[in-house]
């Protein structure tokens with residue numbers, strides 16, 4: 408009989424701290440509906456992880472969450488029970504191990520051993536045997552070999568194949584194909600772009616900061632927006648003085664372009680009162696306020712959630728002028744009909760255009776979310792048109808390319824109202840190529856390097 412007295416037992420290895428932090432963040436996201444970016448930033452701060460450790464931890468968290476559906480398809484064939492019956496902790500440990508084995512350059516032996524040690528520490532000795540056995544099986548093939556094994560063949564079921572090979576739920580692949588009008592190679596490129604973390608893009612708010620100021624701080628000029636600069640290699644925007652003072656901000660180039668397009672739309676007569684009907688957290692409101700200030704226009708920003716209205720105030724703090732932030736419901740205007748000259752309706756949406764930014768979002772969203780948002784999107788656009796004067800312009804904007812949230816909303820509202828027309832928005836961004844067939848425009852991560860922002864320009868008649 409072996410001697411199991413503490414003196415003779417081999418000392419237990421301690422789990423690798425970075426992997427443990429990553430695992431705990433993933434647990435918060437999957438078990439408490441947390442947001443990966445918020446939970447990760449807090450954990451990196453609390454655990455004082457920086458440099459290579461922080462980068463490793465970020466890749467573990469983001470990659471495991473982003474590729475979750477693909478890893479589940481692989482794991483399903485390597486676990487004797489249905490995954491839904493597996494303890495959620497165990498499933499997260501298996502996903503985390505699979506990510507290291509299949510999509511990171513971690514040595515297989517080290518990845519399995521580290522995950523066994525971590526499992527023993529966080530979930531108990533009995534589970535570590537199963538993790539060991541399953542991960543060893545996963546380690547026997549490459550990512551591409553597993554895809555051939557578990558995904559349908561692309562000739563038989565293209566969307567099924569892409570869903571697994573590119574880690575997007577099938578309904579999202581289908582919605583993107585509809586919006587792109589293609590199921591060809593472009594769809595592949597879009598899904599790939601969604602799997603890459605986005606660049607950090609800054610905005611120099613006009614009249615308050617120059618792009619050159621940002622370039623002096625290490626950024627490089629972006630391609631399309633006259634106000635944009637890209638912080639190469641990540642970097643901490645908070646350390647740039649123009650950003651910390653609110654003269655510049657962090658803002659996707661696509662968001663800058665759609666706000667700029669609204670400001671550039673031709674207008675006859677008064678051009679002094681601008682409205683942002685769905686303003687929180689205020690990135691577009693701040694850019695519009697800065698542009699408007701140079702032209703003698705002031706902006707009113709509406710947001711129903713008090714904490715988000717506070718963010719709008721903070722974003723506007725550096726822009727002088729008579730700007731107003733109203734806490735209220737944009738579908739119930741407290742101002743007379745036709746009060747404004749330009750109106751932005753950047754409505755709540757599914758966010759399918761910003762999947763690069765939120766690794767967990769694609770698995771959380773459902774087609775029902777899209778359907779549920781539809782009435783509010785229509786009411787807000789209707790209210791935006793009612794708020795603009797005759798001859799004034801409305802920009803209907805979403806951060807999703809889903810046709811149910813974009814063109815279908817616009818068509819439905821215009822058909823009901825009969826006092827507004829769609830104008831060609833593409834001419835407002837003359838330097839930006841491939842904006843679609845018009846009259847509305849769609850930006851794309853794989854073409855423009857932006858979030859998939861949609862813009863329809865509507866004029867009240």
Ligand SMILES: C[S@@+](CC[C@H](N)C(=O)[O-])C[C@H]1O[C@@H](n2cnc3c(N)ncnc32)[C@H](O)[C@@H]1O
Pocket residue numbers: 662684685686687688689690691692709710711712715735736737738753754755756787806
């Ligand atoms: C897509 S975000 C707007 C982003 C913002 N324009 C920016 O660039 O920072 C949509 C916003 O609409 C707000 N919202 C939700 N319901 C609303 C309503 N009934 N009226 C006005 N805004 C609403 C949400 O709270 C959210 O802050």
